[in-house]
Amino acid sequence: MLRFMPVGDSMTIGSAGEHTWRYRMWQHLRATYGGPFAVVGPREALYDKATDTPTSYEYADPDFPHFHLAGWGEGWLHMAPLIGEAVRAHRADVLLVSLGLIDLGFYTNAGQTADNLRSFIAEARAAKPTVRMVFLPVIPNVRARTDVPFATEVALFNELQAKAVADLDERRSPLLLASLPESYDVDHDTYDGTHPNAAGEHKIAGAFAGAMHQAWGVGGEYGDEGDGTTEDEDDGETARDFERYRATHSSSRRSAWR
Template identity: 25%
Template sequence: MSTRTRSPLTAVLALVLTVLVGSPAAGAAPPVLHAEPTRVMALGDSITGSPGCWRALLWRDLQESGHQDVDFVGTRAPQGCGFPYDGEHEGHGGALVTEVARQNALPGWLAATGPDVVLMHFGTNDVWSSRSTEEILGAYDVLLGQMRTANPEIRLVVAQILPMDAPNCPECAQRVVDLNASVPAWAADRSTADSPVLVADHWTGFDTDLHTYDGVHPNADGDRRMADTWYAALTPLL
């Protein structure tokens, strides 16, 4: 049997690889690669941000169920909800989604925070301000386009928004019904394999008498329901 000797160049290359890679010890476990946390932005108006304690409940639920690789992001700081939580968010009290789209506000928020997933409950103030369903969905289109420009693989969960029972806006209740009826088809038409658009149903079973303190904004029971709904929609994306 002949013996093949290594050339000097081969020996040098082997030495370099040993230095760079290292020689695994016998029986040693392979190195563990830790994935980056999923960055989640909650986007909307005061229902999301003032103080939006459904976000605190959602974060705690995720932590307690083993989803600890989640980073809530946004340019706005958390508010007190009774316990520590990862509370950065993009909830802007009084904001209209149609105005956020018109003012081109979202790209700056996206650039500052780099979300992988957006949870969007937006349109309540537009309904209050008599913006039509078509105008609101048009604003959703603008925002979704901006999200995909920032991250072509962004995942959007869009809400069928909370019902409204506002004495100063008797027409609002039906406007919410009309908007929510259009959301599933809007989402299905725009969802792609690379950038899915899913729907979170915050409408069904939500009672403004039981779950809000003013016919619009959630109370503690409403926050609990919202957190549960978002949890069910978000966890398959993690």
């Protein structure tokens, strides 16, 4: 069984009432992977804007394995120290990583952010030497239109991330850099200039899916699943795996945000 762990910031955790790109990816893999897989991670919740806490379980469709390692306002700076234990505890095989925007906006410059990226890779491999990782470039948000220094840092980090992926790629622990989501437009694919709406969720999931399919033969091209209504199909094996995983890691779920 291939175990996928989504890792990210506010664009990955999502907020109450959303599907999230994690859901779109699960639908895609369910329809195209052709083998057993699981979505794993130490956290489950969405961010609740009303309480300013990551405590909501109000997914637009809650009937999917919504495990992850993502946090509102968390970036490479925060995830690098956490990823080793998360990989070890949840036996992740593939990390789907979307990080960097919050770092560059509030915490670190491009060079410092790239250093944290490299630390993240090292910590993940220390926990599991064969772990695979797929990285999404930072998608510039609406701020990049008027804040030239910020836009410059985003562009520089994307270059540094591409270099790190090329430098650190290994046969036993391959690294992939996904393409920026095709035709992504913050005016149409986000609800606030940063966070993806349904269209944006599909494009982010499609970027990850395309990279894995083209490089590793995992799944199909995004859209091969048809009309996206696979949630109504019977999938007892996935449901049983989900419940077994939930029961095993229930204590981790309860304590994830303490």
